[in-house]
Amino acid sequence: MGRMTRGPQAVARWSAHNPWRAIGLWLALVIAAVACSALIQTQVTDDADYRVGQSGRADQMIHDAGLAAPDTEYVLITGDRAEAVAAADQLAAELAGSGEVQEMSAPVFSPEGTLLSSIALRAPPADEDPSITDINAAVTTITADHPNLTIGQFGDISADEAINERVADDLLSAEMISIPITLGIMLFAFGALIAAGIPVLLAITSVVATIGIYAPISYLVPSEMTASSVVMLIGMAVGVDYSLFYLKREREERRKGHNTIDAVEIAAATSGHSIIVSGVAVIASLAGVYVLGSATFNSLATAAIIVVAVAVVGSLTVLPALLAKLGKWVDRPRVPLLWRVNDRIGEGGISSRIIGPVIRRPMTALLAGLVVMIALAVPAFSMTLRGAGLDTLPQDLPEVQVAQQLNEQFPSEGPSVRVVVHGGDPAAVATALNEVGAAATDSGAWTVTAPMITSASGVTTVLDLASTYPPNDSRTTDALLDLRDTVVPERVDSVQGAEFAVGGDVAEQYDTTKVQSDGLPIVVAVILTLTMLMLIATFRSPVIAVVSTVLNLMSVGAAFGVLALVFQHTWAEGFLDFTSNGTVVEWIPMFMLAVLVGLSMDYHVFVLSRIKEGIDKGLPPTVAVRAGVTQTAGVVTSAALVMVSVFALFAAQSMVEMKQMGVGLAVAILIDATIVRLLLLPSILVLLGHRAWWPLRTRSDAPQSMGASLNQPSDRQVIPAQV
Numbered sequence: 001m002g003r004m005t006r007g008p009q010a011v012a013r014w015s016a017h018n019p020w021r022a023i024g025l026w027l028a029l030v031i032a033a034v035a036c037s038a039l040i041q042t043q044v045t046d047d048a049d050y051r052v053g054q055s056g057r058a059d060q061m062i063h064d065a066g067l068a069a070p071d072t073e074y075v076l077i078t079g080d081r082a083e084a085v086a087a088a089d090q091l092a093a094e095l096a097g098s099g100e101v102q103e104m105s106a107p108v109f110s111p112e113g114t115l116l117s118s119i120a121l122r123a124p125p126a127d128e129d130p131s132i133t134d135i136n137a138a139v140t141t142i143t144a145d146h147p148n149l150t151i152g153q154f155g156d157i158s159a160d161e162a163i164n165e166r167v168a169d170d171l172l173s174a175e176m177i178s179i180p181i182t183l184g185i186m187l188f189a190f191g192a193l194i195a196a197g198i199p200v201l202l203a204i205t206s207v208v209a210t211i212g213i214y215a216p217i218s219y220l221v222p223s224e225m226t227a228s229s230v231v232m233l234i235g236m237a238v239g240v241d242y243s244l245f246y247l248k249r250e251r252e253e254r255r256k257g258h259n260t261i262d263a264v265e266i267a268a269a270t271s272g273h274s275i276i277v278s279g280v281a282v283i284a285s286l287a288g289v290y291v292l293g294s295a296t297f298n299s300l301a302t303a304a305i306i307v308v309a310v311a312v313v314g315s316l317t318v319l320p321a322l323l324a325k326l327g328k329w330v331d332r333p334r335v336p337l338l339w340r341v342n343d344r345i346g347e348g349g350i351s352s353r354i355i356g357p358v359i360r361r362p363m364t365a366l367l368a369g370l371v372v373m374i375a376l377a378v379p380a381f382s383m384t385l386r387g388a389g390l391d392t393l394p395q396d397l398p399e400v401q402v403a404q405q406l407n408e409q410f411p412s413e414g415p416s417v418r419v420v421v422h423g424g425d426p427a428a429v430a431t432a433l434n435e436v437g438a439a440a441t442d443s444g445a446w447t448v449t450a451p452m453i454t455s456a457s458g459v460t461t462v463l464d465l466a467s468t469y470p471p472n473d474s475r476t477t478d479a480l481l482d483l484r485d486t487v488v489p490e491r492v493d494s495v496q497g498a499e500f501a502v503g504g505d506v507a508e509q510y511d512t513t514k515v516q517s518d519g520l521p522i523v524v525a526v527i528l529t530l531t532m533l534m535l536i537a538t539f540r541s542p543v544i545a546v547v548s549t550v551l552n553l554m555s556v557g558a559a560f561g562v563l564a565l566v567f568q569h570t571w572a573e574g575f576l577d578f579t580s581n582g583t584v585v586e587w588i589p590m591f592m593l594a595v596l597v598g599l600s601m602d603y604h605v606f607v608l609s610r611i612k613e614g615i616d617k618g619l620p621p622t623v624a625v626r627a628g629v630t631q632t633a634g635v636v637t638s639a640a641l642v643m644v645s646v647f648a649l650f651a652a653q654s655m656v657e658m659k660q661m662g663v664g665l666a667v668a669i670l671i672d673a674t675i676v677r678l679l680l681l682p683s684i685l686v687l688l689g690h691r692a693w694w695p696l697r698t699r700s701d702a703p704q705s706m707g708a709s710l711n712q713p714s715d716r717q718v719i720p721a722q723v
Contacts, residue, residue, distance in 0.1 A: 012268030012320040016261050022321035026314060030205050033212025040215040045222040049295035053511030054484065058420045058503025065422070065460035067453055070102055070120045071130050073155035075139060076402055077107075077115040079148055084115040087146045091117055094138035100131050110409035121157070132157050152402035159399045163655075164225065166394055170653040171229055178236055179204070181645050186240070189638035192331045195247060198322060202314050203239025207232055210307040217302065224299035229650070229658055233665075234595065235307035236646045238282065241602055241639040242315040245271040248635040250323050251331070260327045264320045270613075272316055274605045279312035281534045281605070282598030288527035289594050292519045294512075296587050304595065354678050355629045359622050362683035369679035373554045376671070380560035384568060385517070386472065386583040387509040394654035395579055407471055415467040415476055416449065417504035419488055424498030426458045432491040432498075433463045439487050440465050445479035467506060472581065480506055513586045523590060527597050528553075538605065539612060541693050547684055548608070551676050552600045556593055559668035563588070567660055576663070578656050585657040588664065596668045602639065603677055607632045611685065612693070621689045625682045640673030 015022035051059050062068050075091060077084040088107040095101050102122040107115050121130045132155070143151045179200060186196035210231050214223060249271040253263035283305050289297040323330060358365040390407070393400045407415075419436055421429045433452055440446035446465040454461045465483075469476045484502050492500045528549055535545035563584050566572045570580050610632050614624030647669065650662030685692050 009265055009269040009272065011316050012264055012272060013261075015317050015320040016264045016324035019321035019325040022317050023325075026205070026318035026321075030209045030212075033209040035212070036215045037212035042215045043218040043222045045224050045295045045299060049222055050508070050512070052294070052508075052515050054501050055503040055507035055511045058418060058501035058507070061420045061422050061460055061501060062418065062462060062503070065455035065457070067455055067460060067462055070123060071156055072121065073119045073132055073135050073153060073158060074402070074406055075117040075119065076150075076152045076154070076405055077117070078113070078150040079146075081109070081113060081115075083146060083149055087142045087149055087151065088115055088117050090142050090145065091138055094141055095119065095134060098134040098138075100134045108410075112409050114405070114409050116406070116410055119155075130157050132161075152398055152405070154399045154402040154406060159393075159397075159403065162397050162399045163393060166397065166654050167225065167229065170655070170658070171232060174229075174649045174653065175232060178232075178646050178649050181649075182236065182240055182642050185638060185641045185645065186244070187335055189244070189634065190247075190251075190331075192334050194326065194332060195251070195330050198247060198319070198330070199240040199243035202243045202319060203236045203311070206239040206307055206311040206314055207235035209310050210235060210303065213306055213310070214303055217306070221298050221302045222295065223303070224296050226655070226658065227299045227303040229653075230300050231303045231307050233646065233650055233661070234304045235311065237599070237643040238279075238308055238602075239311040239314070240642045242275045242279070242311050243319055244635055244639050244642070245274060245602075245606055246315055246319055247323070247330070254328070260324055264323050267323075268316070268320060270609070271606075274609050275312055275315050277534065277538050277605045278598075278602045279308050281531055281601035282308045282595075284530040284534060285527045285594045285598035288523050288530060289590060291522055291526055292516065292590075294515070294587075297591065300591055301594065308598075355626055355682060358679060358682050359626055359686055362686040365679045366683040366687065369675050369683070372675055373558050373671070373680070377554070377557035377561045379562075379564040380557055382568070383560060383564040383589070384583045385513060385586040385589070386581070387512055388585050388657055389472065389509075391472070391579065391581040392585055392656035396654075411447075411466060411468065415469070415471050415506045417446070417465050417467075417480060417483065417502055417506050419463040419465065419483070419500065419502050420460065421462075421492055421495075421498050421500045422460045424495040426454065426461070428495045429461050429492075429498055430454075432495050433461060435491045436483075436488055437463055437465070439491070440483065443479065443482070443487075444468060445475065445482075464504075472583075476506055477510055480510055516586055516590055520590060524593065527594055531597055531601065534601075535604075539608060539693070541695075543688065543692050543694050544608060547681075547688075547692070548601075548604045551604070551672075551680055551684075552597050554680075555600055555668050555672045555676055556596050558671050559592065559596065559664045560589055562667045563660055563664050566663055567656070576651060576659055578659055585660055588657060588660045592661065592664045592668070595665065596672075599643070599665075599669065600672045600676075603636050603672055604681070606636060607677060607681065615690075615693055621692070622686055625685050629677070629682055636673055636677060640669055643669045 047059070048063075051057075075088075077087050085107065092104055095104060100122060101119055103120040105118040105120070107117045109115050119135060121132070124130050135153070136158070139151060139153050143149075182203070183196055183200050186199055187193070190196050211228065214227070214231075246267050250263045250267040253266045254260065258266065286301040286305050286308075289301050390400055390403050395401070419433065421433060430452065437448040441448060445468055447468060449464045449466045452461055452463050467473075467476045467479065469479070480502065488500055488502060492498055531552070532545045532549050535548050536542055539545070566576070567578075567580060567584055568582050572578075573580055607628055609628075611624050611628030614627050615621065619627065644666045647662045647666035650658050651666065653659060653662070
């Protein structure tokens, strides 16, 4: 522990004595990262990265056999039947000779009278994405020439372009709003412009640097679409938090009479140590999701780990340099009203009024907190998980509306499976798949949408089946399992040398959800084990580790309960601007668990470290708890406000999964900074007394007064190892 404390202190000492070098190195890092981002194209995930389970094997077999269906764009035309046909003919004429188009199918009408034109795209050269420029132009032309018709376009390419553009707009909007909000909170916390701006500046540069650093790393761990949102979400939160912890302690030590350099070193030995512990805890928690091997989790965890690591490095290097260079100017220029309000509120603020009754009646406070936490967590037991789909995309996007119309009026283009057989006698395989198609049709759950297709080598054959149930109907999953467990094996297993796999979009969604649900206990075990070991190493107390872990899980459970209450019901639809499908996106709880267990360590380490300082000085547990909670109240409240405000901004984004992430994280941090910090944690520590710090031996020579021990300037040689 001593080594861990001396590390940040030594770095801070070097930065404080060489401020321009430290600042220059940080700027060089940020500039180099921006250059990486400009020069190195970030690699994004592709379909192959998401292959899991039997659906992944099916997709691999299809691609190996050269039977992968080409990317397709669909054009729906609604209106007068004759004019719709004329518009479809004009579309075909516009696209004649286009290098983007491989084949255009004959138009077909739905029972409702909507015409569908399917356009198969030509495979692009290697390392290039398919282009739909000609198709977009043709659709624009026929839309202008036929104003009486309703014409819409949908396909994987057009949908991806629209969604990426919307996500970029949402992210830019969140950035533009979060910066002034965060700056406002910092102004209220410090009452001075420079002090308020430093944490915001460090957070912004951490986010910018992370985006650049991830560019070369993406060749090892491809970036998922939402990774940039996670970088911004986590980066602004932890970047401001870490700076806030450090800056508050440095100002506190200067008020006690220390000069700037000494104050910076004391802050490094105390808050700097807390920052390292918190950062390592967040990284360890996020690393736990790697055991799943999921492309989504690998990408999001990598992005979050990088931004946390960068924020920690910045807090321990460039921040001490800035503070040493600015000295007392960090408290200038003062905002008169806010500065006076800060002085009048004093240390602890409202928290100092709440903590008194909690310490006097710890059992009552504990029971009250537990009742609230349990009540919030109960709905989590009814949480239903499902993969992201059309209903989790922004419903105002034209492409999404066209896709929904396509599913409703052309069921064969909706949820489907692909039965793939590799090997065996081709004639026997064809007979077996014909029987599979007949049995699937007789069940009423599936229809055969096209004749079987066989690879040129005759080794691989594919049968396509479309679900007769609406999208997201639970009966589709039952029908899929019946295919895999009964219908297909009963007919294909008798063909010697044949191997089958059932894939398609229905199967992919099921397999992804199952992998995550099966891996959840392992991920939870890894995350909790790593964080408990971190806590034991930090405080030398298994009791503190267990208490903190239980409280973290309670915060997560309460957040899950709120997620279920908000997103599985309709009462919040108008307020949050979404349409409930009665589920939570499958990856959200797992990723939230990893993030929250780490982020909650911010407050736990910071508050517990201050309490531990009092215990090390020989204070009675009740006095140490009161002092620790009171001394950290201002910084914890400010840090929590920053996190909650940043996370809440993501609840206003268009993507439902981002809304769920924002609401879940904001609620968990709010609970952690209020109910946990002010009720549960102090009441438990008071009830446990010195047993909480077992096997620590506390000093028997307790100070005569709390004021004498807490308000005297501390010499650098007697700084406690734990902050």
